[in-house]
Every structure is written in C-alpha cells, then in structure tokens.
Amino acid sequence: MKKVFVNGYGSIGSRIAKFIKDDPDITITGIGKHSSNEKVQHIIDDGFSVFVPEKKIDDFKNYDISGTIESILDDCDLVIDASPGGKGFLNKKNIYEPKGVKVIFQGGETIFNDNAVADILFNSRVNYAEAFNKKYVMQGSCNVTGMGRILNPLREKYSDRLDSFSVTLVRRWADLEQTDKQIVDTIEMTEQPHHADDVKAYFGKDGMNMELQFYGLLMEQKMFVILLNQPNSVLRIQICYISMLI
Numbered sequence: 001m002k003k004v005f006v007n008g009y010g011s012i013g014s015r016i017a018k019f020i021k022d023d024p025d026i027t028i029t030g031i032g033k034h035s036s037n038e039k040v041q042h043i044i045d046d047g048f049s050v051f052v053p054e055k056k057i058d059d060f061k062n063y064d065i066s067g068t069i070e071s072i073l074d075d076c077d078l079v080i081d082a083s084p085g086g087k088g089f090l091n092k093k094n095i096y097e098p099k100g101v102k103v104i105f106q107g108g109e110t111i112f113n114d115n116a117v118a119d120i121l122f123n124s125r126v127n128y129a130e131a132f133n134k135k136y137v138m139q140g141s142c143n144v145t146g147m148g149r150i151l152n153p154l155r156e157k158y159s160d161r162l163d164s165f166s167v168t169l170v171r172r173w174a175d176l177e178q179t180d181k182q183i184v185d186t187i188e189m190t191e192q193p194h195h196a197d198d199v200k201a202y203f204g205k206d207g208m209n210m211e212l213q214f215y216g217l218l219m220e221q222k223m224f225v226i227l228l229n230q231p232n233s234v235l236r237i238q239i240c241y242i243s244m245l246i
C-alpha cells in the first residue's frame with residue numbers, strides 16, 4: 001500500500017484525488033490546502049484529511065484540519081503536486097527537496113532551464129518505463145499527453161515513411177470552475193506554445209508548428225496533419241476532434 005499526498009485541490013488535484021482514492025494499492029494521506037475558504041469543508045466532505053502550510057495554520061482555525069503539509073510529508077511515499085503553474089517548482093525547492101520525497105508535477109511546470117522540476121516529461125504511450133524509479137516526474141498537460149497517444153502509434157508504425165507532423169490546437173480560455181479567470185472575446189495566436197517544446201521533449205524534433213487560442217468555453221479542437229512519403233507521392237492524413245466541456 002503506497003501513501004500518496006495530493007498538494008492542491010483545484011481542477012486537476014480534485015480529479016486526481018477522487019480518481020485514485022478507490023485504488024486498492026493507494027492510501028491518500030491527505031490534501032494540501034493553501035487558502036482558507038469554504039472549499040476546505042468541501043474537501044473534508046469528499047472524505048479527505050486536510051493539511052495546510054505551517055505558516056498559515058492560524059488562518060484555518062475555524063476548520064477541522066488534520067495538520068501541516070510539512071509534517072505529513074514525513075509520512076508519504078509520493079506527492080502529487082497539483083498547484084498552479086510555477087508553484088510546483090517553488091514547492092520543490094521549499095518543501096519537497098528538504099523532505100527528500102518523490103513527486104509528480106503537472107503540465108504548468110517545465111523541464112527546461114533553471115526552473116526545471118524534473119528531467120523527464122512523462123507520456124504513458126512514449127516513455128512509460130523511463131519513469132520507473134525517478135524521484136521527480138513531470139506529467140505533461142492534457143494536450144501534450146493526448147498528442148503523444150495519437151502520434152506515437154503512427155510514428156512506431158510508419159517511422160520510415162514519416163515526413164512531418166503538424167498540429168493546430170484551438171483551446172478554451174478557462175475551465176468551467178475558473179470563474180475568476182478573465183475571458184477575452186477574441187481569437188489569439190500563441191506563437192511559441194509550451195506544448196511544442198513539451199512534445200519535442202519526449203518525441204524528438206518531429207513536431208508541430210503552431211497553436212491557436214480561441215475563446216470558447218464549451219469546446220476545444222485539435223487538428224493533426226501527418227505527411228507520409230509514398231513511392232511516388234505524399235500521403236496526407238488529417239485527424240480532427242472536438243472535445244466538449246460538461
């Protein structure tokens with residue numbers, strides 16, 4: 001039985017915790033909560049123990065919390081960090097490294113340069129076995145993960161004929177729960193999306209060329225163009241799918 005602590009209970013952390021809590025090989029030792037608000041009680045009502053930063057403990061005196069994040073880290077095998085992008089790196093420096101605990105970070109972090117949280121960007125369809133025994137692993141964001149799952153089987157089957165991959169992402173501005181996020185009513189192109197570098201990190205230089213960000217709360221769209229060389233021509237494969245948020 002492995003003891004797992006989930007630090008952060010937003011869009012991603014709450015789903016991870018609810019998903020793994022029924023796994024017979026895992027005990028969730030608790031959830032890390034950082035702001036003192038009504039969501040503390042929601043976490044307790046969901047059946048989890050809540051732990052808070054030592055220096056903020058007085059802010060939580062109206063809630064039935066179970067202890068400090070610093071103390072629970074001494075009693076877990078793995079942390080799943082689900083903090084907002086960039087805070088995972090700070091958590092690594094401030095609490096995880098001093099405690100010597102293993103951590104999985106989320107897609108808002110990076111594996112490049114001074115703020116790298118790990119030396120591997122995990123994709124279950126591409127580098128599953130390489131993650132074994134790593135102390136720190138970064139899980140790619142949803143789009144980065146989806147791309148590996150779609151493109152890697154094509155790469156495995158047709159590597160000798162593969163000419164190029166090109167991917168266009170049309171993304172929602174915010175999750176449904178993120179009501180405090182500003183929604184801009186426009187189409188805007190991100191010229192150097194992190195997704196391209198992230199995919200190339202596990203995939204080599206075969207890649208993608210652009211990402212569009214598009215205002216649309218209820219949908220995301222992914223378009224793939226894959227070119228395969230044939231004896232006297234080039235075969236163009238187009239895949240397009242739309243995901244709805246409900």
Ligand SMILES: NC(=O)c1ccc[n+]([C@@H]2O[C@H](COP(=O)([O-])OP(=O)(O)OC[C@H]3O[C@@H](n4cnc5c(N)ncnc54)[C@H](OP(=O)(O)O)[C@@H]3O)[C@@H](O)[C@H]2O)c1
Pocket residue numbers: 007008009010011012013032033034035036039082083084085086087091106107108109140141142143175
């Ligand atoms: N949402 C998506 O679709 C999506 C997709 C792919 C990847 N990701 C990545 O997943 C990560 C989490 O994103 P999210 O969408 O779940 O964010 P979110 O909904 O804003 O939730 C983040 C949670 O982290 C907590 N938090 C604040 N400071 C923290 C700290 N220092 N340490 C630990 N937790 C802290 C917040 O708790 P309090 O309310 O208590 O302050 C909040 O509940 C990011 O790296 C993001 O890029 C998100």
